Amino acid sequence: MNKMYDYPQNFFNRELSWLEFNKRVLDEARNEENPLLERVKFLSIFNSNLDEFFMVRVASLLLPKLFSSHEVLYSCSYRITKDADLDVDEEDAMDLLETMEESLKQRKWGDAVRLEIESNGNVEYFNEILDIIVDEIEIDEQYIFKINGIIDFTFLNKLGSVEGFDELKYEKVKMANIKIPHRTDIFGYIKEKDIFVHHPYESFDIIVDMVKKAAEDPNVLAIKQTLYRVSGNSPIIEALTKAAEKGKQVTVLVELKARFDEENNITWAKKLEKAGCHVIYGVIGLKTHCKILLVVRKEKDKIKRYVHFGTGNYNDVTAKFYTDMGILTADEQFGKDASTLFNMLSGYASPDNMKKITIAPYGFRDKFEKMIRREAENAKKGKKAKIIAKMNSLLDKSITTELYAASQAGVEIELIVRGICCLKSGIKGLSENIKVRSIVGRYLEHSRIYYFYNDGKEELYISSGDWMYRNLNKRVETMGIVEDKDIQQEIKEILDLYLKDNVKAKILKSDGSYEKKQIAENEKRINAQEELVKFTHNKNKSLEKEFSQTLIIPIGK
Structure with a gap:
């Protein structure tokens, strides 16, 4: 870790960054350019994300006609979110499968970490019901949310699968099938x-x-x-x-x-x-x-x-x-x-x-840090130096400080981070050479790509892991080098489309908020995901033409 940049003020709070990400999901629900039922789906995803946030993140802070013979004076809906994080002692478990089954049974007894309750109606009866619930589930007042309206939007996700109403949904896209040439397997x-x-x-x-x-x-x-x-x-x-x-x-x-x-x-x-x-x-x-x-x-x-x-x-x-x-x-x-x-x-x-395959936690972190430092050394020598990285989340403090040092050395750094990003970009004397963008659109951005210019001897990797402490130190992850020149070129073109996106991309500002990229008057609108549909369609049409002109002999037994 580069200690020169290891100060608390140089990092965004993880939880606040995640809430910013979920706000970007909510923005897609508000976006009138999206079809109505797709906007409804984003609202459902927003609600579901928030549920998981409370069940896992807030939980960890707290330590991939029913009454027919009665007169009903007041009624309201309420919703309890419980701690769903499982604590399993793997080392002492004789049978992990059996231990996990037992742990799952305990999940329903987890501590309450959030109470959502409808607040419309008679205030006196509402407070009486609220007191009863609070006493029963023993929840702190700061985790009680009084809502004047619907308390669970996740049911809206099912609307998207209703037959018909195509005009209210995204236009259907046929996935390209990768063709296997005739006379081979x-x-x-x-x-x-x-x-x-x-x-x-x-x-x-x-x-x-x-x-x-x-x-x-x-x-x-x-x-x-x-x-x-x-x-x-x-x-x-x-x-x-x-x-x-x-x-x-x-x-x-x-x-x-x-x-x-x-x-x-x-x-x-x-x-x-x-x-x-x-x-x-x-x-x-x-x-x-x-x-x-x-x-x-x-x-x-x-x-x-x-x-x-x-x-x-x-x-x-x-x-x-x-x-x-x-x-x-x-x-x-x-x-x-x-x-x-x-x-x-x-x-x-x-x-x-x-x-050709690097494994976490065995050498994963070291390889990344060496490649970032190599770019920094090249920049100090006056050579072109560039890093492009695409991932779900960027939280690791050590990797972030290495990126800060590389930025100060003159390395151009482009980061495409869908979710949490604790790195601060565009800060003078710290990260003015780093730009961070997030793309939230029709598809969930999940691929991890790491590119290093390496003095013209470009290195490109795809991976299962993000730049998070858990991926680098607490998980078995793989990163494979991409050596085929055609595949390298295709992935670079894909990255270029993400960097040119001016429709769905939002740029991280120095205060931690995200701002939609402004489109100039004569600038072409580029939605990376829509462009990738066309890009892939054209690629596969070319391959089909190539196959029709090539005779391939089947593999020997």
Whole structure:
């Protein structure tokens, strides 16, 4: 950590920054340019976000005709939010699955952290009811919210799925399907070249198809995968169970501590175990948040590894509205690194000699800090130096102070941070070379991209982790280097669109508030997410044309 910049006044408060983010969500509900039912959906998301804020953040401060025979004098609705943060002693747990099941039963008995109550009507009766509730749930007065109106907008989210009323919704967008050339299969295609996938602009089907194909393929010996959050009726789970039933070695890491998905993941873990999969629950004291799939295949008396590593969950439902990216590769070193990762998660190896995948908490922070310092050193020598980073949240104090030092050295730093950002930008003598923007739009920005100019030898990474202490120190995360020049160029063009967005982008001001980017009179309106729909459509049309002109021979058995 660069101590020169490590002063409390150089950082925004985490909770206030999060509330600023949720205000940006509310702004989308107010935005009359959005269709009506989409605005209603943003209002629901705002309410749901606030619920989680109280259940987790406020909770931690407090320590990814019913009465037919009675006369009703007064009635009102009220809503109690309880502490939902689970405290599990992993080290002393004999059976983590059983321990998590018991902990989940205790969640409903958590301390009350918020009371919302309708305040319209007779003041005398209202106060009497309020006193009774407060006595029962033992809540502090500062966490009581008297609301003159609806107290729970989350029900509005269902309106968006009502059939019809298309004029009140976003225009339907068809996701592009990544085409596999004729006369080859997915493994043959990956073997020919790395494949870049960008969701939701490109369909998640290719990932599902890869697992399904691996389950059916007699030459596939093993499938290994991490699962953090999956859908309620997951085709990935179905394919993995089928693979195990066919006698393949299937290893699945199911993260039981994925917040609010614990119960769902326990169910999946049991199903996978019953089918014969080797199910592991991760490393003691760490959440396993990385997104990686490894397929081991026998080809011509050799072992060939195929890897998918990405920024988002293996969830076919959220892949339709979360922006995430991933790469499918048959690169030999990536395969070795992926094998080392799974051996580490199984407890059989340490993550040594990894060359293309970096793992948190083993070297993740050091690598980032070295790359930031390298840009700073280049800037001091008068060389061009630039950092572009896209993530969900930026909270880590050490990384932030390194960015401040780089800014003072003359490094140009562009940050695209959807949610919390504790870094202060545009402060003279501290961060005048740093610009922070947030994009809240139709899709939830979820991809993590890290770019370093490196004196013209550009380095580009995609990752499952943000610049947060928990991602750097308390989770198993992966970051993979992007070496394919075509994929590098595509991701740089994607970043460029985000930096040019003047419709949905809001710029962080020095006081912690966010300001909508102003569009000049003759300036073209650029909505990055809308432009990416066109960008991806054009790319896939070009690929289809290329495939029609190219003969590709199927992979040998």
